[in-house]
Structures are given as structure tokens and as C-alpha cells.
Amino acid sequence: MFLINISHFDIIRNILLYEGDSVEVALECGRGLPYCSLPVVSTSGYFIGLISIRALLREKPTAEKRSLAAYIKKVTAFSIHDNPLSYQWQGSEDILPITDENNQYIGFVSMHEFYRILNTEYKSMAAEYSQILNSTYNGIIVINTEGQIVIYNSAAERILGKSRAEIYGKHMSVITDDGGLMETLETGQPSVGVKTLLNGYSIITNRTPLMDDAGHVVGAMGVFIDVSDLDRVSLELQVNKALASELNAIIESSYDGLYIADREGKVIRVNSSWEKICGFSRQEILGKTAKELVTMGLYDNSAALLALEKRETSTVMLEITSGPKKGQRIIATGTPVFAESGDLDLVVVNVRDITALEHLKAQLDETRELSRRYANELNEIRLQCNKFDDIVVKSRAMQKVIEMVIRVSQVDSTIIITGESGVGKEVIAQKIHLLSNRKDHSLIKINCGAIPENLLESELFGYEGGAFTGARKDGKIGMFELASGGTLLLDEIGDLSLNLQVKLLRVLQEREIVRVGGIKTIKIDTRIIAATNKDLVLMVRQGSFREDLFYRLNVVNIKIPPLRNRKEDLPPLINMILHRLNTKYHRKKHLSSSVIERLYLYDWPGNIRELENTLERVIVLAYEDVIQLEHLPDFLQNNEIKIAPVILKNIVPLKTAIEETECQLLKKALKEYGTTRKVAKVLEVNQSTIVRKMQQYHIDKDDAEEHQEDAYAHLLRI
Numbered sequence: 259m260f261l262i263n264i265s266h267f268d269i270i271r272n273i274l275l276y277e278g279d280s281v282e283v284a285l286e287c288g289r290g291l292p293y294c295s296l297p298v299v300s301t302s303g304y305f306i307g308l309i310s311i312r313a314l315l316r317e318k319p320t321a322e323k324r325s326l327a328a329y330i331k332k333v334t335a336f337s338i339h340d341n342p343l344s345y346q347w348q349g350s351e352d353i354l355p356i357t358d359e360n361n362q363y364i365g366f367v368s369m370h371e372f373y374r375i376l377n378t379e380y381k382s383m384a385a386e387y388s389q390i391l392n393s394t395y396n397g398i399i400v401i402n403t404e405g406q407i408v409i410y411n412s413a414a415e416r417i418l419g420k421s422r423a424e425i426y427g428k429h430m431s432v433i434t435d436d437g438g439l440m441e442t443l444e445t446g447q448p449s450v451g452v453k454t455l456l457n458g459y460s461i462i463t464n465r466t467p468l469m470d471d472a473g474h475v476v477g478a479m480g481v482f483i484d485v486s487d488l489d490r491v492s493l494e495l496q497v498n499k500a501l502a503s504e505l506n507a508i509i510e511s512s513y514d515g516l517y518i519a520d521r522e523g524k525v526i527r528v529n530s531s532w533e534k535i536c537g538f539s540r541q542e543i544l545g546k547t548a549k550e551l552v553t554m555g556l557y558d559n560s561a562a563l564l565a566l567e568k569r570e571t572s573t574v575m576l577e578i579t580s581g582p583k584k585g586q587r588i589i590a591t592g593t594p595v596f597a598e599s600g601d602l603d604l605v606v607v608n609v610r611d612i613t614a615l616e617h618l619k620a621q622l623d624e625t626r627e628l629s630r631r632y633a634n635e636l637n638e639i640r641l642q643c644n645k646f647d648d649i650v651v652k653s654r655a656m657q658k659v660i661e662m663v664i665r666v667s668q669v670d671s672t673i674i675i676t677g678e679s680g681v682g683k684e685v686i687a688q689k690i691h692l693l694s695n696r697k698d699h700s701l702i703k704i705n706c707g708a709i710p711e712n713l714l715e716s717e718l719f720g721y722e723g724g725a726f727t728g729a730r731k732d733g734k735i736g737m738f739e740l741a742s743g744g745t746l747l748l749d750e751i752g753d754l755s756l757n758l759q760v761k762l763l764r765v766l767q768e769r770e771i772v773r774v775g776g777i778k779t780i781k782i783d784t785r786i787i788a789a790t791n792k793d794l795v796l797m798v799r800q801g802s803f804r805e806d807l808f809y810r811l812n813v814v815n816i817k818i819p820p821l822r823n824r825k826e827d828l829p830p831l832i833n834m835i836l837h838r839l840n841t842k843y844h845r846k847k848h849l850s851s852s853v854i855e856r857l858y859l860y861d862w863p864g865n866i867r868e869l870e871n872t873l874e875r876v877i878v879l880a881y882e883d884v885i886q887l888e889h890l891p892d893f894l895q896n897n898e899i900k901i902a903p904v905i906l907k908n909i910v911p912l913k914t915a916i917e918e919t920e921c922q923l924l925k926k927a928l929k930e931y932g933t934t935r936k937v938a939k940v941l942e943v944n945q946s947t948i949v950r951k952m953q954q955y956h957i958d959k960d961d962a963e964e965h966q967e968d969a970y971a972h973l974l975r976i
């Protein structure tokens with residue numbers, strides 16, 4: 259392509275003249291030939307010059323032979339190696355002599371032939387140049403000195419969005435954005451690598467002025483390199499780079515040690531955690547195969563190897579067998595990663611220091627143990643709750659009592675249970691005993707008020723043989739000893755004589771007894787629970803109960819509120835007692851709603867025992883299955899029952915009694931009726947009086963019930 263050689267031309271070799279030839283020979287030789295000139299060659303074959311036949315013919319013929327030498331025109335021959343394209347023909351000769359590099363004459367080419375071939379060559383060159391121009395990916399525009407577009411290739415059409423037909427020969431100004439080509443034409447200055455956005459394409463332009471041999475600007479060429487694809491690729495590259503650095507950060511920041519092996523098991527990547535856990539640097543292992551690492555004795559097993567072999571996620575426990583972490587136990591999981599083709603691509607191995615896991619396991623075990631203990635305790639509480647199935651614990655006041663019972667049952671401290679007759683003191687003492695560690699031993703109850711003093715002493719302490727008249731010969735063991743390991747309930751403790759109070763105090767202090775008539779002290783392991791419906795504080799004040807004994811007994815005081823202060827317990831109590839009685843007497847009795855209402859309104863001064871007795875009497879005596887008002891005893895038939903009598907237990911100043919009565923009345927009414935308006939209506943006073951009285955007695959509507967019991971205690975203490 260574009261490489262033409264003169265040897266490709268039709269070289270005429272055998273028409274020539276020698277320098278010694280005469281003019282006549284030359285004329286003879288040139289006759290009939292289509293050439294005006296002929297080459298003259300020396301005898302040694304060098305090219306000398308050209309002879310113009312026409313010039314010879316113009317000469318007058320003479321008789322003597324004339325030498326050619328005078329007519330030879332010196333011209334430069336064309337070397338066989340010269341490029342015909344660069345040949346500039348300036349003379350009038352019609353042949354071109356050809357010589358070799360040593361100026362040895364070869365032949366000649368007719369000028370006609372020379373230009374014909376050159377012309378053909380130029381045409382094909384032009385076509386090829388055009389092809390090249392149009393097939394180049396870069397847009398090329400060439401303008402002449404006038405700024406007219408003379409070259410405009412297909413890529414330029416694509417980039418500028420204008421066809422060649424529209425543009426060709428037009429002034430560059432037809433293109434809105436000329437890419438600075440006119441400027442190049444004007445300044446003659448090239449500019450390279452200017453990036454612009456042209457017609458939506460990202461373009462780099464190179465502008466070059468076109469110069470002639472004299473250095474004049476004869477045009478300008480602009481090359482527009484479309485880098486839109488490049489930009490896109492570079493954007494993709496940036497995204498991929500960011501993704502890679504993100505991945506890198508994730509891998510590096512992983513708490514688990516990670517190493518990645520290729521399909522041959524060769525380690526291609528390792529993170530810092532892996533280095534830390536295993537004690538090897540990445541330089542030591544990168545490029546080595548999983549098998550080599552085991553053979554080298556770094557560790558004794560390989561999850562990567564296993565995953566490669568099995569082609570599935572595999573976990574192994576391994577031990578580091580060399581390096582600073584020698585002896586470290588590790589859990590490693592190898593996960594194979596497959597390419598879309600299904601071929602195994604990579605293995606990702608995740609390692610974790612098992613010591614941390616073991617630590618976690620220990621924590622888990624501890625937590626499990628803790629929850630097992632809690633579950634047991636919960637179970638225990640549930641069991642304890644079941645132990646209250648046979649009694650009613652509905653009201654908040656009774657729930658508080660039971661909570662206390664559960665707590666005190668776990669310790670051996672002395673307890674005093676106080677409350678009116680029939681509220682359930684003995685029941686509570688039994689519960690404490692049954693819930694305590696002493697439950698497998700006896701609970702012995704002794705009523706201190708029911709036995710004469712001298713008898714009570716020997717009952718409690720026992721006696722030695724012959725201690726007194728009528729005493730057994732071999733003596734008798736007392737209640738303190740009998741209840742050893744168990745519980746002794748001293749009921750009606752308020753009825754204990756002062757003499758026995760001293761003795762009891764000693765037992766409580768020393769935890770030992772001396773039998774009546776004996777001298778030997780006997781250690782006892784008996785829990786003492788005392789119970790009374792008397793006001794021991796008052797008795798202490800009056801001197802009928804020893805203060806020191808009172809404090810000894812009063813370590814824990816369980817106060818059971820009277821039934822009238824916990825009416826929520828009444829319906830379930832009625833149900834429970836009815837069920838028990840119906841079973842006992844094989845009846846199916848139930849109460850009419852008016853009876854239930856009447857029972858609710860009654861104050862039950864004899865508490866639960868009174869309720870039990872009343873219901874038993876009704877169940878036994880009534881014929882009908884549904885108990886009506888008329889079946890109730892007289893004291894319950896009274897319609898005025900709603901107006902509860904004020905029970906006076908002690909002599910107190912009138913003003914105090916009135917105030918306490920008012921206070922109790924208000925609290926009770928508030929509890930039952932809720933609003934001051936309703937209370938005012940029931941108590942038949944103004945609402946403002948109720949509000950004023952509440953302020954006077956510092957009554958908060960919510961704690962009316964809570965403080966009821968304390969109010970009684972306060973009243974009794976006066």
C-alpha cells in the first residue's frame with residue numbers, strides 16, 4: 259500500500275545510445291520511435307544524459323560524422339530506489355532514465371507511462387485514505403485556509419450529528435461547536451488533549467495547524483476522540499474500586515479470621531483477625547496451598563482442604579502447631595464458592611478462637627443454671643401457692659399476710675400472730691409450719707388460756723419423776739421437748755401468767771428448758787409461734803404482760819385483719835364453706851342473692867368462725883335448697899343491719915371516740931361508695947362536710963382501706 263517502486267513500471271531497456279555514437283546513429287535509432295529523447299550511456303554502462311532527437315533533426319546534415327557529445331543534455335537519472343510519488347518532473351523530456359545505486363544505467367520509462375501509473379496509484383491511495391479516514395473511530399475534520407471543511411469523516415458525522423453531504427465544502431461555522439478549529443487556523447497553534455462535551459459525547463480534541471513547506475498555515479485538522487465509552491468504563495472502574503475497597507474493609511474488620519483460597523487451595527487472601535488468631539503473618543502463607551500449610555506444620559487440620567475435597571461447607575477443629583499461638587484451639591469452617599458454570603471457584607475459610615466460644619459456653623451454662631434455679635424457685639412458689647388452696651386469700655390485706663407467711667416460713671424467728679377471734683390465726687400458724695423445713699415434725703398447739711397455771715407449766719416444760727404429788731414416777735416430757743424439730747403454737751398467749759411469762763422468756767432467750775422438779779437444762783430446737791386476740795401493748799402498759807417477753811415475741815408480728823375490713827374475701831369464703839358443708843351433709847344448698855347481700859352487709863364480729871357457724875346452722879336447719887332471708891338467724895334478719903354498731907372495747911375520752919368513729923366511718927364509706935357525693939348521701943350530710951372531714955383526718959380516698967386496721971390499733975392504744 260502506497261509503496262510503489264519504479265521497477266513496477268514498464269522499463270524500456272534496449273533503446274539507448276552510447277557516448278561514442280554519432281548524430282547519424284542517433285537519428286537512425288530514434289527514427290520511428292514515439293520518444294523525443296533517448297538516453298546516452300558510457301561504454302562502462304553509466305548514464306550520461308539525454309539526446310533530444312528533435313534537436314538533432316533541426317541540425318543541418320553534413321558529410322562528416324558528427325559526434326553526439328555536443329548534444330547531450332545532462333539530466334539527473336531516477337534511481338531505481340527512489341519513490342516515484344516524490345518525483346518532481348521539471349524538464350521537457352518525455353522519458354525518465356533509470357539507474358541503479360551505482361549510477362549504472364538500467365533503462366527508461368516514458369513520461370506518459372510514468373504519469374499514467376502515478377495517476378492510478380494516486381486514485382487508489384485516495385480511496386484507501388478515505389477508507390482509513392472513515393473507518394477510524396476518531397472524528398477528523400480538516401479545513402482549508404478559508405475555513406471550508408475539506409475532510410469530514412464518518413466518525414465526525416456520528417459525533418457532530420451532521421452528514422457529510424450537509425457539511426462538505428461548507429464553512430466551519432456551520433458547526434455550532436467547532437471544537438476550536440478556527441482558532442487553530444488563526445493562531446497556527448496546536449492544542450492537544452482538550453476534553454469537552456460535544457453533542458452529548460465526551461470528547462478529547464487534538465487540533466493541529468496544517469503547514470506547507472514554507473511554514474505557512476494552509477489549514478487545520480481537528481481529531482475528535484470519543485471517550486464516552488472510556489468514561490463509562492472508568493466510571494465502572496471507580497464503582498468497582500469502591501466496591502473492592504468496601505469489601506476489603508469488611509473482610510479486614512471482620513472479628514472472625516478469614517482466609518480465601520483459590521480452586522487449587524492456594525491462599526490468595528487473609529485478614530488481620532486471621533493473623534491475630536493463628537499467629538502467622540499473611541506474607542508467610544500467601545501463595546501456599548492449604549495442604550502445604552498443614553505439611554509445613556502450621557496447624558494440624560484444614561477446613562479449606564476438606565471443603566475442596568467434599569465441595570461442601572465443612573467445619574473442623576484444629577490446633578495451631580507452631581508459632582506464637584502454638585497450642586491454640588481453633589474452629590474453622592470452609593465454604594466453597596462456585597462459579598456460574600458450577601465449577602468450584604474459591605474457598606472462604608472462617609476461623610474463630612475457640613477460647614472465646616468456650617467462654618461464651620461457660621456463660622451460657624451459667625445462665626442456664628441460673629434460669630434452672632429461677633424455674634425451681636418459681637415452681638417452689640407455685641407449690642407454695644397451691645398450699646393456700648384450702649383458704650381464701652382474695653383481699654389485698656390477706657395477700658399481704660400470705661406474702662409474709664411465705665417469707666417467715668423460711669426462717670426460724672419467733673412470730674406473734676394477732677387478730678380478733680376467729681380471723682384465722684391458727685390457720686396461718688399451720689401454714690407457716692407446713693411451709694417451713696420443720697413440716698415433717700409436729701406442730702403442737704397449746705391454749706394457754708384453757709389450762710390452769712400449774713398444770714400448764716408441767717405441760718409446757720414437762721416434769722421429773724415425783725416432782726409433785728400425783729406426778730408420774732418416771733416423769734413426763736413437756737410440749738417444748740415434744741415439739742422439738744417442729745413448731746409449738748402458744749395460743750391465747752395473753753392469758754399466760756406472769757410467772758410462766760418469765761419462764762417462757764428464758765426459753766426464748768436460752769433455747770433450753772428445765773423440767774419441773776429437775777435441775778438439768780435441756781436444749782430444745784422448737785420454733786415458737788404465739789397467737790392472741792388480746793392487745794398485748796395495752797397489757798404491757800397495764801402491767802399484765804411482760805414488756806421484755808412482748809419484745810421477744812414481737813420479732814415478727816403478723817396481723818390478720820377482721821373480716822369486716824376485707825369484705826372481698828366474703829363471697830369466696832361463703833362459696834368455700836358452702837361447698838364444704840354440702841359435701842359434709844350431702845346437701846345441694848345454695849344461697850339466694852338477697853341472703854348473700856345480707857351476709858355481705860353484716861359486720862361479722864366473730865369473723866370467719868361466726869360465718870362458718872351461721873352457714874352450718876342454716877344448711878342443717880333449712881329444708882329448701884335455696885336459702886332465703888327467713889332461714890337466716892334473727893341477728894341477720896334485722897333490716898337495720900346496714901347501720902353497723904360501733905363496738906367499744908375500751909374507755910376512751912368522748913372527743914377521741916367521736917373523732918375515731920368519724921374517721922373510721924368516712925374511710926369505710928369511701929371504700930364502699932367511692933365518691934364523696936355518694937358518701938355524703940349515705941351518711942346524710944353535705945358533700946362539703948365530707949371533704950372537710952377528710953382533710954381534718956388526713957384521709958386519702960385511696961388509702962382508706964389500707965389504714966383501717968391501723969386506725970383500730972390506734973383506737974385500742976388510747
Ligand SMILES: Nc1ncnc2c1ncn2[C@@H]1O[C@H](COP(=O)(O)OP(=O)(O)OP(=O)(O)O)[C@@H](O)[C@H]1O
Nearest residue numbers: 648649650678679680681682683684685791866867
Ligand atoms: N382465710 C381463710 N379461709 C378459709 N377459712 C378460714 C380462713 N381463715 C380462717 N378460716 C377458718 O375460720 C375458722 C377459724 O379460724 P382459726 O381457728 O384459725 O381462727 P383463730 O383466729 O385462731 O381463732 P381464735 O382466736 O378463736 O383461736 C377455722 O375453721 C378456719 O378454718
